[in-house]
Amino acid sequence: MIELDNVGYSYGGGELLSDVSVRLSPGSFHFLTGPSGAGKTTLLKLCYGALLPTSGVVRAFDADMRGLDRDQMAMMRRRIGVVHQDCRFLDHLPVADNIALPLIVSGRDMAAESGNLRELMNWVGLSSRADATPPELSGGERQRAALARAVIMSPDVVLADEPTGNVDWEMSQRLLQLLIELNRMGKTVLIASHDLGLIRAAKREVQARVLRISNRRLQLAGADL
């Protein structure tokens, strides 16, 4: 699905990531952890083409990201659902439209999709907030809406950046269940998180690999996780 091959990245100063190689194979479940500022968000951005590596190769669906033109990049992003750390909503649109945004911009017939949308909003427990605008939502509601938007296109891959950063333990368990359910449906899932409790809880239910960024390198975490 997504492959990083000897990837290095630098924002201009020193190198933030070096020699990172990882393969997210279809149906796999990964956690990405590491201290704040280690480069978790940066690594995810490399995975969906928001950043291009300064060295090495990133491949999505067997295509080198560097070789994609702008339209191909857009098409690739429709196959990858992303929960951004800061959610990235359009504040002038109601929540329902924000969740449906990937459908809208890809020109889907919204009348035909309205059933799906309603079902998904139910699934994340936001049915009653459909007409609110994003600034009116609580932190947890925002993250649920972000997760709903990430999966509405039924993407092959879901990348979630701290999807439980703003919620209590109970809600984080619910969000995790949503992601585990998606993985059981065959989706490839990668969650960036430094919530070790969450990672332990997940490992009881799914076969998850835990990757850790430390000293600019990506390592497989030990069995203690």
Place this chain on the structure above:
Amino acid sequence: MSKGNIRSFLLGDAQADRVVPPSGFTAQLTLFVSGAMAFLAVFALALSLASGRLADRWASELARSATLRINAPADQRAAQTEAALKILKQTPGVASARALSAEEQAALLAPWFGAGLPLEDLPVPQLIEVIEAEIGYDAAGLRLRLGAEVPGAVLDDHTRWRKPLVDAANSLRRLALVSVLLIGGATAAMITLAAHAALAANAQVIEVLRLVGARDRYIAGAFVRRFTLRALIGAGVGTALGLGGVMLLPEASDEGGFLTGLGFQGLGWLLPLLVPLLGAAVAFAATWTAARRKLKGLA
């Protein structure tokens, strides 16, 4: 763009237009600029058409008639007039020549000296009206021959004062046309600025749209549609006001000279209807270029 694409572009997609937040400031700017420019364009167009008409009319009217003046002592006047008429008849390119009657001459002078002028008592030259044929005559040759045979004849073929007038009207037409082009260019420049401002103000929105898989043409389309519609509406209002202003201009009349008849005539009234369409086309091109350039710079 194919036909179907243009149709779907114009009809748009209500959803697509909502993804870009309404931007009051650039909207008003575009409306005002395209309205004002359309208003000016209508006047420049009217001026250009009117001065063109004037140039054509002066050129053709003045070119076709000339005057021959016989300045001779009273006793020789009739004989010299006779001789001049004979020469004119033999001159190729002269369609007809006719000595003006005493009444006609008096009528010509009446505005200057009042009616009831005793023409016989004054040394007024005899006038001969010369109407030129399509092919035209050789004025220099005619002058030579008249000089030899009719000593008192002076040929006034109006070229002396006709040419600068026609030239002036023609350059007025050119200036007006250049103004129309400049107005189009200025509109394009200002709409480009407004579009850049709108794109910059919505950088975050555009980034989110790119992240969820929107293609450039979708994002650009949402902006382009908006600016094109605004330019169309603004230019429509500006054109209507401009046409109203032109209609209030005085009708063409002989007394008013060239300052009247500045409006449109006949089918010319249809021409300003192109102004809103051209304004919209300019806005379309300007916004499309600005959006494509801006989007290329984003991830």
